[in-house]
Amino acid sequence: MKDLLRLKTSLNEEIENILNAQIKVEAHSSSIYLAMSSWCDDQGYDFSAGFFAKQSEEERKHMMKLFNYVNDRGGKAISPEIVNIPADFESFRSVFEQMLEQEMYVTQQFNHIAEKCIKLKDFVTFQFIQWFLEEQIEEEYVARRILEMFDVIGEEGIGRWEIDKHIPKVSYEG
Amino acid sequence: MVCPLANFEELYRTDHGAVYQCSRQNCYWLEFAGDTTAFKVGDFLSFKKKIDAIDVSAMIINPSRTADFTIVMPFRTPRCFVLYINDVLNLRELLNGAKFMIELNSVVNECLKRTPHSLV
Numbered sequence: 001m002k003d004l005l006r007l008k009t010s011l012n013e014e015i016e017n018i019l020n021a022q023i024k025v026e027a028h029s030s031s032i033y034l035a036m037s038s039w040c041d042d043q044g045y046d047f048s049a050g051f052f053a054k055q056s057e058e059e060r061k062h063m064m065k066l067f068n069y070v071n072d073r074g075g076k077a078i079s080p081e082i083v084n085i086p087a088d089f090e091s092f093r094s095v096f097e098q099m100l101e102q103e104m105y106v107t108q109q110f111n112h113i114a115e116k117c118i119k120l121k122d123f124v125t126f127q128f129i130q131w132f133l134e135e136q137i138e139e140e141y142v143a144r145r146i147l148e149m150f151d152v153i154g155e156e157g158i159g160r161w162e163i164d165k166h167i168p169k170v171s172y173e174g
Numbered sequence: 175m176v177c178p179l180a181n182f183e184e185l186y187r188t189d190h191g192a193v194y195q196c197s198r199q200n201c202y203w204l205e206f207a208g209d210t211t212a213f214k215v216g217d218f219l220s221f222k223k224k225i226d227a228i229d230v231s232a233m234i235i236n237p238s239r240t241a242d243f244t245i246v247m248p249f250r251t252p253r254c255f256v257l258y259i260n261d262v263l264n265l266r267e268l269l270n271g272a273k274f275m276i277e278l279n280s281v282v283n284e285c286l287k288r289t290p291h292s293l294v
Contacts, residue, residue, distance in 0.1 A: 001183055002197040003283040005276050008215040076216065 009074030012120050016075040018113055019125070023066045024080035025109055029102055030059035031085045036099070039089050045164040048095070055099075062132065069128055092160050093150050100143035107136040138172040145170045185279075186271035190264040193272035202272070206265060211253045221248045222269045228262050 009016070037052035070077035089095045110132050117126035149163050149170075181198040191206035202218045204211045213221060224246055233241050244262065246255040257265065 001195065001279050001283075002200075003280050004195060004197070004200055004202075004215050005280045006283065007200065013219075076220075 010124070011070065011073045011075040012122060014116065015120060015122050015125055016070060018116055019066055019070050019075070020078045020080075022109055022113060023063055023070070023077060024082070025106060026059050026063035026066060027080045027082050028085075029106060030056045030063060031082045032102060033059060033099070035085050035087060036089065036095050039087070039095065040092075040164075043092065045092060045160070047164045047167050048092075051167050052095075052099075062135070065131075069125075073124075092163070093147070093155065096143060096146050096150070100140065100147060103136065103139040103143050107133075107140060110136060138174070141172045142170050185275040186268065188264065188268050188271065191268050193268060193275075195276075202276075204268075206268065207255075207261065209253065211248075211251050213248070213251065217248060217250055219273075221246075222273060224248070225262065225265055225269055228257070230259055230262055233259055233262075 011019075033052045033056035037049045037056060040046075040052060041049035067077040067079075089098070110129055113129055114126060114133065117123070117129070146163075146167060149166060153159050153162050153166075155163070182194040182196045182203060185193045185195050185202070187193075191204065194203040194205070195201075196203060196212070199212070201212050201214050204213060204218075204221075228244055228246075233244065243256055243258045246257060247253075248255075255261075255265075
């Protein structure tokens with residue numbers, strides 16, 4: 001009998017669902033970083049506001065990369081509904097702590113996708129997500145390095161102003 | 175009535191209906207509640223998801239008369255499904271069976287197309 005299912009899509013349903021869930025995670029990250037950017041701007045942390053705005057754009061690009069992949073493989077990418085984005089944050093430091101937690105969560109999700117790909121023998125998707133796994137090394141490094149600056153520079157006096165000024169300079173050389 | 179030009183094969187049948195595959199038009203035909211409806215592959219899978227998402231418990235608990243049934247109008251079909259609780263359960267059973275057969279067919283096709291060395 002003709003295999004209509006594979007003519008329509010090369011993606012296994014479980015993989016399609018897990019990728020759609022990840023699209024939502026990336027969209028959520030993008031929205032949270034945008035909220036953080038706004039909060040930083042409001043609190044006078046100009047460089048951090050710019051940093052988070054850039055992060056937000058990057059997360060959206062990640063979302064679109066996954067979104068296009070699902071559609072290109074014959075699946076159905078779902079535009080996610082994003083809710084519960086906070087507008088206020090406890091402190092300058094807590095914003096970066098939350099960023100690191102978010103990035104660690106994203107890494108965990110990609111590890112879970114990789115595990116699922118191996119289990120279902122979908123090596124094409126496995127290959128596709130390698131880029132994201134590598135990207136996560138940088139994302140976690142940057143967030144962790146910034147948090148370390150809070151200890152190295154200290155928040156007293158002009159400490160937070162100094163930290164804010166140094167944030168765009170934090171980069172991962174690989 | 176299934177299209178007379180269709181080259182269809184039965185995928186799954188229950189006491190309440192059947193699902194056929196038309197390999198000429200690349201679509202599935204659903205025979206249910208005295209009528210037949212054609213679905214493209216993607217639409218069939220979306221329709222199944224919609225039926226699976228119906229909250230039968232809420233329908234049972236809700237004392238309102240309008241909660242006894244639900245209306246499903248799949249896009250790109252002329253059909254309107256008015257489903258009572260037992261219809262939802264019967265349709266689910268049929269669609270689950272059909273989906274299993276669709277996936278089984280994929281697995282069988284994949285095995286048949288494998289070259290001998292990939293089986294080692």
